[in-house]
Amino acid sequence: MAIIEVEDVARTFTVRRKVGRLKRERSEVRAVDGLSFEVAAGEMVGYIGPNGAGKSTTIKMLTGILVPSEGRLRVAGADPSRERVRLARRIGVVFGQRTTLWWDLPLRDSYELARRIYRIEDARYRRNLDRCIDLLELGPLLDVPVRQLSLGQRMRGDIAAALLHDPEVLYLDEPTIGLDVVSKNRVREFLAEINAESGTTVLLTTHDLTDIERLCSRVMVIDHGRVVYDGGLEGLHNVGGSERTLVVDLAAPEPDPISIPGARVVRMEGPRQWLAFPATDSAAPLVAAIAARYPLVDLSVKEPAIEDVIARMYGGGTTEGERSLEGSVAGA
Amino acid sequence: MAESLSVPPPWYGRTREALRAYRLVAGMWLRASLAYRTSFWITTVGNAVTSLLDFVVIAVMFQHTTTLGGWTLPQVAFLYGTSGLTLGLADLLVGSLDQLGQRVRDGSVDTVLVRPAAALAQLSADRFALRRAGRVVQNLLVLGWSLWELQLDWTGPKLLVMAVLVVCGTVIFGSAFVAGAAFQFFATDAAEVQNSVTYGGATMLQYPPSVFARDLVRGAVYGIPLAFVNWLPALYLLGLPDPIGVPGWFRFASPLAALLCAAAAGLAWRAGIRSYRSTGS
Incomplete structure (x- = not known):
């Protein structure tokens, strides 16, 4: 009730x-x-x-x-x-x-x-x-x-x-x-x-x-x-387009960022690279694609920090809010 | 059946509840003030001394003249005492309301509105300070001296008018405090307007109406009815001719004036609270 x-x-x-x-x-x-x-x-x-x-x-x-x-x-x-x-x-x-x-x-x-x-x-x-x-x-x-x-x-x-x-x-x-x-x-x-x-x-x-x-x-x-x-x-x-992060440790430092569809490199440090991908996607096909092309040593998946998710949401809410405000002014 | 006959009207229950809340909150402030005992006594005595200085001014004036506007010193002392006594009582009971603007600004009115008691009762009792009784005591002393000198013939009706004077005067000044506070919901720094009516008005009432311009006195009868606090009842009590030129029954009309003031203040308060609750400023 x-x-x-x-x-x-x-x-x-x-x-x-x-x-x-x-x-x-x-x-x-x-x-x-x-x-x-x-x-x-x-x-x-x-x-x-x-x-x-x-x-x-x-x-x-x-x-x-x-x-x-x-x-x-x-x-x-x-x-x-x-x-x-x-x-x-x-x-x-x-x-x-x-x-x-x-x-x-x-x-x-x-x-x-x-x-x-x-x-x-x-x-x-x-x-x-x-x-x-x-x-x-x-x-x-x-x-x-x-x-x-x-x-x-x-x-x-x-x-x-x-x-x-x-x-x-x-x-x-x-x-x-x-x-x-x-x-x-x-x-x-x-x-x-x-x-x-x-x-x-x-x-x-x-x-x-x-x-x-x-x-x-x-x-x-x-x-x-x-x-x-x-x-x-x-x-x-799952809302507001938040992203998870795949942390990849390669056998040797790569000169170029890993390039595979569905993810993008956000950071590189020696043999380690950080790839961001949509939180709603599965990590398995990405891992398979990377392993097929690069020598992998280790990897881990990081969940997005809730603060970031909400910050992103507030950002998204702004445009929507402004739109609705304009709408109400036009209505009046 | 007998029970249903004795059920009091709703306003009675509400008033009793409000007075109870007032008593509870005032009691808390009283206890809090005792945490600073020395400060309590210093301010109490200080208040009494500063308000006594007003009377010294009047007494000094009488060193050079025997009457003021046709009134003798004991008669003026009667005005002085009754004006200060009624203002003092109103200030003691609801005077804290002139701090309301501050509470509106810092948002602490909200904490009052979430308690199950009338907001006016809680806010009037806010910062209840017994040291304000200093003014009451000092004015009672002057009034006592005046009555001693005047040697009035205390008939029943005169005693009644005297009691009514004190109650109605307090209500009229109290209404000015409430109305002034209500205005602070709209303009948080409006306390000065209300001060001119309460403290300014009380100073005016210390002097005989005959020393003031006619228009000012008429304003005190028909505008803000301060004349009903003590001028008009004093004419009857002291047996003096009317210098104002108003109907004779006005001398006994103080309850009516007090009722009108209280009603106007009540309406103003409701409007103020309503405005606060719809702007939330």
Whole structure:
């Protein structure tokens, strides 16, 4: 059952720009444009895209902070913008760059406030807090004023604060930004555990693809306000024309690059040559063709780095986005 | 059946929830401020002293004259005390709202909007600071001295008008803070406009209406109804003739003015929040 439904959602902003000394020009920017997706209860979805792609705008609409210009959203059966306060009890939000904790007070006090604002029953509060303290190792931090916590400790504290009221949906906007490797791992393990144990639906935006690799079976790539990819992480390789690399070690250095159809040499170093070929092609016929013409010593195949795949995708999305923008201007 | 009869209207529940959220958030700020005890006392005393200086100015004026616009020093002190007291109470309760522009700019309004409580209640309680009570206490002292000197004949109606004055004055100034904050959703550096109404208005109300130009006073009656904070009720309480030239029942119309101000501020706030949620700036 879908717990998040987004249907043809658009969000336009009016931007005023100075033109000359006094004149100002108004222009419309479509931050999100024709966005549609569904997330099933209990899913953990990575939501990625370049800066300004519309990730934060989407999260803000899903929490009810922003009202959509067009389209329909439903989260846990509620219309976020109309039922903001009611929805707030059923969702948890962590803004990675902005803490909701009380700067000058011990961490514990922020949790006490959440208990009272959300009216969490004592037993449930105790249980949830104990679990967070245990899994996020918050015990020694509870009586420390938040301003004295490190970034990683504060993030763990923020995530715990967002989960005390048992939200059905948890939004995480850059939860690992600026954290060291140890803190990142602890946060990831915790999120996986929460998702598995409580069935909390998680939607997270990130620039760190390791977050996605470790946590999400599904990834949505957004660019220019549209979903350009929605599926498993492995599937990303098959789209956007990504390439695998065949590394060939020859018996002796060749003066010229290996020349065979279906692949091209991207690098040469003594007897070793690197050949790029489409990720969707099989490596076997290439290996056979090379072995027939050159004395081979060794070879290996390298999968494309996911960062490169996505970078290529963003590049591809640009032209498409521009085209759609032109289309909408012409339509208006 | 009895239960369904006692179900309160929805606005009652919402107001109670909002006040509860206000209390909770204000309580947190109160505790946070105690983390810096020395600073708390220094600023509290500092606030009281700076606002007392205003009164010193008035007292010095009376060294050279016995009346100001036909009002004696205790009578002017009454205006001074009531104006400062009501502004002080409004500032204590919702004064933090004038920092809203800053919160809009740094985006922290978002963290308020994801909590299950009214945004106005949470933002009014933001940075709740008891040190603002310094102004209240200092003005209460001046008001106390004024009432002591005036030796008013406290009948029941006069006591009622006095209580209504304090409540309605606070509501009128509070509305100015809320409306000013609402405007900051559109222009994040608009706090000065609201300051001219609240702090500027309160300074004006420290002096008798008779020392001001007629048009300014009429503006304070029919425009931004600051005259209903203390000028008009004071005419009744102190038994003075009307220098403004308004209907006699205006002296008792402060609740009506306060209600209108609160309604206008409420509408402005809703428009502000709506604009924020549709621009997300």
